[in-house]
């Protein structure tokens with residue numbers, strides 16, 4: 001009965017959808033469901049975020065203000081901190097953070113708090129989907145018991161599934177609707193319903209046999225990326241010893257039309273996913289008596305990259321008979337990746353902190369990050385004018401934001417350390433640009 005009713009309500013776009021967590025993942029998802037015709041509550045326990053969204057201010061590069069305004073105006077999207085809306089919801093999707101503790105163990109307290117909010121208001125006939133990246137077993141071992149304790153019968157009057165979020169913030173080619181969804185329900189009915197729901201907003205849904213498979217698929221994707229970036233980083237270290245440009249090597253290898261995927265070196269791994277998620281799996285495996293060796297090795301290599309960048313800067317200055325202590329360093333970009341203002345786990349911050357510690361005068365430019373705190377000091381972003389570029393002893397490119405004018409930068413700055421390959425292909429005098 002419940003399943004048929006939900007099928008009908010989803011089909012007619014009458015199902016009420018709640019998305020818990022209105023961050024980089026939850027907001028674009030909520031707006032996409034609203035655009036598809038559903039009435040969506042965007043739940044967040046941060047009142048400032050809710051107020052900003054209600055006033056039409058989007059914090060996500062994937063939700064233009066116009067799109068947000070349109071769904072607000074149409075009353076199809078309502079940001080709120082009022083969890084009582086969960087009682088009226090047919091569908092609840094959980095998109096809250098899954099960080100690490102200082103010990104690098106998973107912190108799934110956000111998921112548990114959100115899931116308890118949902119379970120406390122459970123009513124028969126609800127579809128509940130977890131999208132937060134987490135370790136295998138979370139959906140069935142931790143979420144399901146919360147609902148069972150409220151007499152929910154999974155596959156009959158509760159439909160529970162895991163479907164990993166794969167968004168890549170600020171990626172202009174792949175938005176929510178362009179990225180296939182993997183769906184694993186606790187029962188076949190759960191999988192069917194979750195698939196049906198996602199087909200309203202994406203073209204491709206790939207069903208798997210359990211939530212654990214879906215949880216692992218996401219971890220495999222991110223471990224794959226982490227390990228391959230580590231390999232590219234190690235290749236950069238090796239190429240430097242051989243006095244060869246690593247990017248030329250990668251470009252050459254990339255001409256192979258099969259069996260190769262290019263990854264590039266950089267100043268380290270940042271953001272909420274790639275540096276964090278592999279430890280969710282490593283932790284779970286340790287509980288199972290297995291050490292995830294690739295994950296630990298990749299982490300070791302990637303974590304050494306900020307020190308390596310400091311070494312590059314020091315050596316480059318040394319070649320010009322300058323020492324780091326007292327040198328003026330202008331950093332371009334502090335966000336963890338191109339085109340976003342997210343500085344979580346950003347290796348650029350670590351590089352800057354280390355440069356400061358060694359006595360450098362550090363300034364930074366980042367069109368997305370107006371202010372940062374480094375070692376207790378507040379720094380405000382500056383405009384990389386010709387005067388400032390020329391006055392710096394070294395300009396370090398840490399994030400390859402599209403707004404930076406790389407041609408001008410290499411023309412004006414006396415010395416550039418480029419950790420992102422942003423100046424690759426620019427005509428520059430030899431020895432003037434050091435590339436990672």
Ligand SMILES: NC(=O)c1ccc[n+]([C@@H]2O[C@H](COP(=O)([O-])OP(=O)(O)OC[C@H]3O[C@@H](n4cnc5c(N)ncnc54)[C@H](O)[C@@H]3O)[C@@H](O)[C@H]2O)c1
Pocket residue numbers: 020021022023024025026043044045046049095096097098110113114131132133134165166167168169272273
């Ligand atoms: N950011 C990405 O690129 C990305 C991509 C794929 C998957 N993920 C995964 O998606 C999940 C969410 O990541 P994010 O980047 O959107 O995080 P985020 O920090 O941008 O947003 C999370 C939001 O959840 C809110 N929140 C926390 N606890 C809550 C609760 N109990 N009730 C209501 N709201 C709550 C926070 O206030 C915040 O607004 C994580 O598991 C992450 O690993 C992130």
